[in-house]
Amino acid sequence: MAVVFKKPHALTDAPFHYCPGCTHGIVHRLVAEVIDELGIEEKTVGVAPVGCSVFAYNYFNCDMVEASHGRAPAVATGLRRSLPDGVIFTYQGDGDLAAIGTAETVHAATRGENITVIFINNAIYGMTGGQMAPTSLPGQVTQTTPYGRDVKIAGNPVRVCEMLATLDGVALAQRVTVDCVKNVNIAKKAIKKAFQYQMEGLGYSIVEVVSTCPTNWGLSPIEALGWLRENMLPYYPLGVYKDIKEGGENK
Amino acid sequence: MAEKVLMKGNEALAEAAIAAGCRHFFGYPITPQTEVAAYMSKRMPKIGGTYLQAESEVAAINMVYGASSAGMRVMTSSSSPGISLKSEGISYLAGADLPALIINVQRGGPGLGGIQPSQSDYWQATRATGHGDFHILVFAPSTVQEMVDLVSEAFDLGDQYRMPAMILSDGMLGQMMEPVVLPEASDKPLPEKPWATNGTRGGRPHNIINSLYITPAELEQLVFERFKKYDEIKEKHQKAECYLTDDAEIVVVAYGASSRIARSAVNTAREQGIKAGLIRPITLWPFPDKAIKAAVPTAKQILCVEMSMGQMVDDVRLAVNGAKPVSFYGRTGGVIPTPAEVLDQIKKLGGVE
Amino acid sequence: MGKITIDENVCKGCEMCVNACPKKIIALAKDKINAKGYHPAQCIAPEQCVGCAACATMCPDVAITVER
Numbered sequence A: 001m002a003v004v005f006k007k008p009h010a011l012t013d014a015p016f017h018y019c020p021g022c023t024h025g026i027v028h029r030l031v032a033e034v035i036d037e038l039g040i041e042e043k044t045v046g047v048a049p050v051g052c053s054v055f056a057y058n059y060f061n062c063d064m065v066e067a068s069h070g071r072a073p074a075v076a077t078g079l080r081r082s083l084p085d086g087v088i089f090t091y092q093g094d095g096d097l098a099a100i101g102t103a104e105t106v107h108a109a110t111r112g113e114n115i116t117v118i119f120i121n122n123a124i125y126g127m128t129g130g131q132m133a134p135t136s137l138p139g140q141v142t143q144t145t146p147y148g149r150d151v152k153i154a155g156n157p158v159r160v161c162e163m164l165a166t167l168d169g170v171a172l173a174q175r176v177t178v179d180c181v182k183n184v185n186i187a188k189k190a191i192k193k194a195f196q197y198q199m200e201g202l203g204y205s206i207v208e209v210v211s212t213c214p215t216n217w218g219l220s221p222i223e224a225l226g227w228l229r230e231n232m233l234p235y236y237p238l239g240v241y242k243d244i245k246e247g248g249e250n251k
Numbered sequence B: 001m002a003e004k005v006l007m008k009g010n011e012a013l014a015e016a017a018i019a020a021g022c023r024h025f026f027g028y029p030i031t032p033q034t035e036v037a038a039y040m041s042k043r044m045p046k047i048g049g050t051y052l053q054a055e056s057e058v059a060a061i062n063m064v065y066g067a068s069s070a071g072m073r074v075m076t077s078s079s080s081p082g083i084s085l086k087s088e089g090i091s092y093l094a095g096a097d098l099p100a101l102i103i104n105v106q107r108g109g110p111g112l113g114g115i116q117p118s119q120s121d122y123w124q125a126t127r128a129t130g131h132g133d134f135h136i137l138v139f140a141p142s143t144v145q146e147m148v149d150l151v152s153e154a155f156d157l158g159d160q161y162r163m164p165a166m167i168l169s170d171g172m173l174g175q176m177m178e179p180v181v182l183p184e185a186s187d188k189p190l191p192e193k194p195w196a197t198n199g200t201r202g203g204r205p206h207n208i209i210n211s212l213y214i215t216p217a218e219l220e221q222l223v224f225e226r227f228k229k230y231d232e233i234k235e236k237h238q239k240a241e242c243y244l245t246d247d248a249e250i251v252v253v254a255y256g257a258s259s260r261i262a263r264s265a266v267n268t269a270r271e272q273g274i275k276a277g278l279i280r281p282i283t284l285w286p287f288p289d290k291a292i293k294a295a296v297p298t299a300k301q302i303l304c305v306e307m308s309m310g311q312m313v314d315d316v317r318l319a320v321n322g323a324k325p326v327s328f329y330g331r332t333g334g335v336i337p338t339p340a341e342v343l344d345q346i347k348k349l350g351g352v353e
Numbered sequence C: 001m002g003k004i005t006i007d008e009n010v011c012k013g014c015e016m017c018v019n020a021c022p023k024k025i026i027a028l029a030k031d032k033i034n035a036k037g038y039h040p041a042q043c044i045a046p047e048q049c050v051g052c053a054a055c056a057t058m059c060p061d062v063a064i065t066v067e068r
Helices: A024-038 A052-058 A072-082 A094-100 A102-111 A160-164 A181-199 A221-235 B009-019 B034-047 B057-069 B080-095 B122-126 B144-161 B171-175 B216-236 B256-271 B289-295 B312-320 B339-349 C016-020 C054-058
Strands: A003-005 A044-048 A063-066 A087-093 A116-121 A170-177 A204-210 A239-243 B004-008 B024-027 B050-053 B074-078 B100-106 B137-139 B164-170 B177-181 B240-243 B250-253 B276-281 B283-285 B301-306 B326-330 C003-006 C026-028 C041-043 C064-067
Touching: A024 A052, A024 A087, A024 A116, A024 A181, A044 A052, A044 A072, A052 A063, A052 A087, A063 B057, A072 A087, A072 A102, A072 B024, A072 B050, A072 B057, A087 A094, A087 A181, A094 A102, A094 A116, A102 A160, A102 A204, A102 B057, A116 A181, A160 A170, A160 A204, A160 A239, A170 A181, A170 A221, A181 A204, A181 C054, A204 A221, A221 C016, B004 B009, B009 B034, B009 B074, B009 B100, B009 B144, B009 B164, B009 B171, B009 B177, B024 B034, B024 B057, B034 B050, B034 B171, B057 B074, B057 B080, B057 B100, B074 B080, B080 B100, B080 B122, B080 B164, B100 B144, B100 B171, B122 B164, B122 B283, B122 B312, B137 B144, B144 B164, B144 B177, B144 B216, B164 B171, B164 B256, B171 B256, B240 B289, B250 B256, B250 B312, B250 B339, B256 B276, B256 B301, B256 B339, B276 B289, B289 B312, B301 B312, B301 B339, B312 B326, B326 B339, C003 C041, C016 C026, C016 C054, C054 C064
Parallel strands: A044 A063, A044 A087, A087 A116, A116 A204, A170 A204, B024 B050, B024 B074, B074 B100, B100 B164, B137 B164, B250 B276, B250 B301, B301 B326
Antiparallel strands: A003 C064, A170 A239, B004 B177, B137 B283, B240 B276, C003 C064, C026 C041
8 A cells, every 4th residue: 555645745743733623724734735746845935924823834844934913915025026936925814814914915916926825714813712804704703793793883894805806916816615625625726726826927826715713613623614614605605716827707 | 446426315325225235125105215215216126126115114114024034135214104114023023033224214203293304213213113122223324424334334233133223314314415435336245144034945944034932931031142132232333423522521412413413513612612522323222322431521511412302312311320410402393403502502501601 | 445544642633534534434532532632533444444535635633644
């Protein structure tokens, strides 16, 4: 028998600090597998965010930079403009990317900054204990929307891929999820494409991964996958929002 | 021998940065520093460098953080309100031990304040350019030539000690034209940066640029080590010009633009028989307390002159430590004190009416 | 014919693999507690494993190695 599945080289031996069943771990692994398959570990520099994945710099074997909250696209821009043949990616959550870092996100995207962005959307602030995120759903109960998110008071969620797809600098904007084997495989293809587009110099690519937060949703990991399918996917439809090579309105 | 050219402070500073090997500039427009960015936008593309106008000061300083992580010699420039926005990023640079050059062409504050020259960001520069226990190197030129000369020193010391450096200029020095000898482009190689995150090429262990230390003892230890470095800098790199201080009874202390006015007042006072002198701090952090202490024995009175309500005077008082009376004269809000006003103060202190 | 190896010390007992296994041959070891304080997952009928790697694909902690 031969080994057909093992930890990718681009991940360090450090065990993840994430809660049981948190899908961050799956996405970390997919990014690392893509780095392995493309043979780019030695020229890749990753940028970690503030939020649950703040320790991502401990998990990847490539060089890593820890950014301040929301500024990962700006830090990645500085790296991009310094390392012409480097491969630069950011790994960001919904608060980091779509609240405090919205300006950096939009402008890196519209500049066509040649970077790859992995965006984890789990509709909640995990690290601080479950407050409303910019992507929390209407009616969703969080620590800071204890009566459910009232859009008249708290405003509406942000659909990031739809918004960024309108910008000229974006090469790829795709929303995926990791709730089952089939979707994990689709997510990996999207992440690989996002890195390949960068290597071809096509511009900004973003893969939004609709993810779970079992702990702060108050559900078991398996129940959380069900909640994601029933509640998040209708609001955040999966699909390709922009793909400058293969064309791309949604689905 | 390089020839003298007539240049604006802001532009001379930018050209000096290029001569010092800086090839990355990230900025955001704000008066009265705009010439620095405009000059860079003209020059950088011609020498294979990067000029990028960011979406905000916040983004610009974080681009600096990224480029510095990659090991580049990198700078940004702004003016007072913009430095406030950059302060988050400066704290992160300090916390990640990253060198970078930050220019503050000061204007009046607080808030939007005004656009005329001021020195009211002394506290910000030397005490709190962001949250946390840290210092940055702060240089205060008083002429366009000195602005040029301090740029390479700021880059070099920043690299040597792995920390951010600031040139604390102001709207007057930035806008002023003076003859200047520009430095020759340096051909000495920039220092090696084995800590940079520029790819693990050849498979070295991965580098991490980070300011997060969750374990209190670990963070404390790191801050202790940084402060040891700061002590070494205080010992080795204080800089001040002492002008007519050997026998001075009235010692004026002033930096940057206000030191030019103070010098003129000191000269007039000497003509009128008053033993006045000037100490001009060139480094504001480390503050040149040795120069101040050396002037204390002959001094009867010490007068601090600033374009603020009195900020550096705190450091002067700490250095004098109660040995002699320290008084203050300043104008603020973009108003520049006149030599006559400063002379009046010197005369009063000297008992001459 | 396949074989999975679960790193018991890394496993957090989240049951994502239990849920993903098409053969339903993974279960938490209720009689064991690992260093992290979790019941680790284990393969309860190794002879039925086909090495499809569904478990490893869904494992958030990269705790599973698959052979085939």
